[in-house]
Amino acid sequence: MSKVYDVIVLGAGPAGLAAGLYAGRSRLSTLVIEKGKDGGQIAITDDIENYPGQIVEGESGPSLIARMTQQCEKFGVERASDVINEVHLDGDIKVLKSAKAEYQSKTVIIATGAFARPIGCKGEKEFMGKGVSYCATCDANFFEDFEVYVVGGGDSAVEEAMYLTKFARKVTIIHRRDELRAAKSIQEKAFKNEKLHFMWDTVVEEVGGDGILSEMTVKNVKTGELTKIVADEDDGMFGVFGFIGTLPNSKIYEGTGLEMDERGYIPTDADMHTNIPGVFAAGDIRVKSLRQVVTAAADGAIAATQAEKYINELK
Known part of the structure; x- marks a missing residue:
C-alpha cells in the first residue's frame, strides 16, 4: 500500500517550495512533486531585485530557488520527479497517479503555476531572460x-x-x-x-x-x-x-470537480481553500491580481498552514 502523506505539493516553484518549507517545519510528512526543474517561471529570470530582504548581490532566479530547495530538504521534505496524469481529489485520501507511481495524501496543495503565452517568434526561447x-x-x-x-x-x-x-x-x-x-x-x-x-x-x-x-x-x-x-x-x-496572456497549468484538473474560471485559473479564498475540502491552491495557478515571487511564497505559506489546520480537524 502506498504511503499516505499529510501533504503533497504539486509544483516546485516559489509557492510550492514555500508550502513544502512550512509543512516540513510543522512536522507534517510532506512530498513535493515536480516534473521538471525547480523554480517555475522565476527559473528563467537572470536577475532579481524586488524580493524583500534580498541581501545577495546579483541574485538570480535559479540561485534564489536553490536556497528554497535546500530549506525544504533541511526540514525533511521528500521529493519526487514525476508527471502526474490523473488526480482524484474527493474523499479524505487524495490519490494522484503517474505512469510509474501512485501517491496518496490527506491534503493537496496545487502550485503548478502558469506560463506566459509565448510571442511565437523565431529566437524567442533562446533570448528569454536575455532581452x-x-x-x-x-x-x-x-x-x-x-x-x-x-x-x-x-x-x-x-x-x-x-x-x-x-x-x-x-x-x-x-x-x-x-x-x-x-x-x-x-x-x-x-x-x-x-x-x-x-x-x-x-x-x-x-x-x-x-x-x-x-x-x-x-x-x-x-x-x-x-x-x-x-x-x-x-x-x-x-x-x-x-503580454498576450498567460496560461495556467491546470488542464489535468478538468473534470475532477475542482472549480476553475473560464481561463483555467483556480479560485480560492484568502486562506487558499478551493471548493474541495483538503485541496488548496497557491501561486500563479490561482485567481489573483499580482503574480510575483513574493506573493507566490506567501500563498504557499498560507496553504501549508491551512493544510495543517485541516489535518488537525480530521483527528
Whole structure:
C-alpha cells in the first residue's frame, strides 16, 4: 500500500517550495512533486531585485530557488520527479497517479503555476531572460534609458507598457491589429503618454543578437512587408516584452470537480481553500491580481498552514 502523506505539493516553484518549507517545519510528512526543474517561471529570470530582504548581490532566479530547495530538504521534505496524469481529489485520501507511481495524501496543495503565452517568434526561447521578458514589474529596472517593445494590445499589455515608460526612454507597442483591445479608459491614458508609441498591424517574426537581444524582424500583416529593427549603437540592446496572456497549468484538473474560471485559473479564498475540502491552491495557478515571487511564497505559506489546520480537524 502506498504511503499516505499529510501533504503533497504539486509544483516546485516559489509557492510550492514555500508550502513544502512550512509543512516540513510543522512536522507534517510532506512530498513535493515536480516534473521538471525547480523554480517555475522565476527559473528563467537572470536577475532579481524586488524580493524583500534580498541581501545577495546579483541574485538570480535559479540561485534564489536553490536556497528554497535546500530549506525544504533541511526540514525533511521528500521529493519526487514525476508527471502526474490523473488526480482524484474527493474523499479524505487524495490519490494522484503517474505512469510509474501512485501517491496518496490527506491534503493537496496545487502550485503548478502558469506560463506566459509565448510571442511565437523565431529566437524567442533562446533570448528569454536575455532581452525577452514577460514581466514588466520584474524586469523594468534592467531597461532603464533603453528602448523597449511591448507585444500585445489588451489591458495587460497597455498597462505594462505605461509602467515601462517610467524606466525606458521609449516604449513601442507592437499590435497585430489597427486598434487596441484595451479598455477605453486605459487607451486614453496610453495615447496621452508621450513616451509611448505604436506599431500597428504588425507581428514579431524573429528576435536575435550576439548573446543579448539587439535585432528584431517584424512583419506588417496587411502588406507582408518585413522590417528589421536594430538596437541603437550606443545601447547595444533593447527589450521585448510579451503580454498576450498567460496560461495556467491546470488542464489535468478538468473534470475532477475542482472549480476553475473560464481561463483555467483556480479560485480560492484568502486562506487558499478551493471548493474541495483538503485541496488548496497557491501561486500563479490561482485567481489573483499580482503574480510575483513574493506573493507566490506567501500563498504557499498560507496553504501549508491551512493544510495543517485541516489535518488537525480530521483527528
